[in-house]
Amino acid sequence: MKTKITTALFVAALAAGTASAQAPAGANRDAFLKQQAVAEMQRVSAQVDVLATNQEELSDRIRRTEAMKSEIENLRAEVAALKGAISELRREMGAQRDDIVRDLSKKIATIQPPAPKPTPGPAPKPRPTGPCYEYTVQSGDTLSLISKAFGTTVQKIKDMNGMKGDALRVGQKLNVPKE
Numbered sequence: 001m002k003t004k005i006t007t008a009l010f011v012a013a014l015a016a017g018t019a020s021a022q023a024p025a026g027a028n029r030d031a032f033l034k035q036q037a038v039a040e041m042q043r044v045s046a047q048v049d050v051l052a053t054n055q056e057e058l059s060d061r062i063r064r065t066e067a068m069k070s071e072i073e074n075l076r077a078e079v080a081a082l083k084g085a086i087s088e089l090r091r092e093m094g095a096q097r098d099d100i101v102r103d104l105s106k107k108i109a110t111i112q113p114p115a116p117k118p119t120p121g122p123a124p125k126p127r128p129t130g131p132c133y134e135y136t137v138q139s140g141d142t143l144s145l146i147s148k149a150f151g152t153t154v155q156k157i158k159d160m161n162g163m164k165g166d167a168l169r170v171g172q173k174l175n176v177p178k179e
Contacts, residue, residue, distance in 0.1 A: 131178040132175040136171060136173055137170055
């Protein structure tokens with residue numbers, strides 16, 4: 001803004017110097033100078049108007065900034081109050097949790113669990129004893145193929161090895177009864 005004023009004054013001074021160099025002598029000269037003075041006053045008046053407008057804009061921005069500053073301070077105070085309330089709630093929740101744990105611990109201590117009854121598991125299937133072959137399962141083997149190869153039944157192989165299902169895995173050792 002200062003640059004605009006300085007430039008405007010320089011141009012006005014240059015114009016005044018040029019005008020005075022071209023001004024006619026005598027009465028016309030006085031009228032010319034008066035006209036130049038009026039033009040200069042109008043130009044300065046316009047600059048003063050621009051400065052007044054800029055000052056009003058700056059004042060308005062300052063008012064808005066101060067209002068925002070006040071609002072920010074209010075928000076900070078509100079945030080601080082909320083943090084305090086959260087801290088108080090956490091403290092209360094911790095105290096309630098401790099009370100609940102204490103109450104439950106007392107109740108659990110007074111409860112006598114019933115004596116456990118021994119529950120027998122499934123009786124192990126007796127494995128047939130007697131002569132058998134040890135066979136290592138190969139890729140592609142099934143109980144059916146193994147039983148045919150050794151001349152026995154799938155059920156006898158399963159019984160001898162305590163198997164419930166038909167699943168085999170490569171490398172598994174099986175006892176196969178000799179028939």
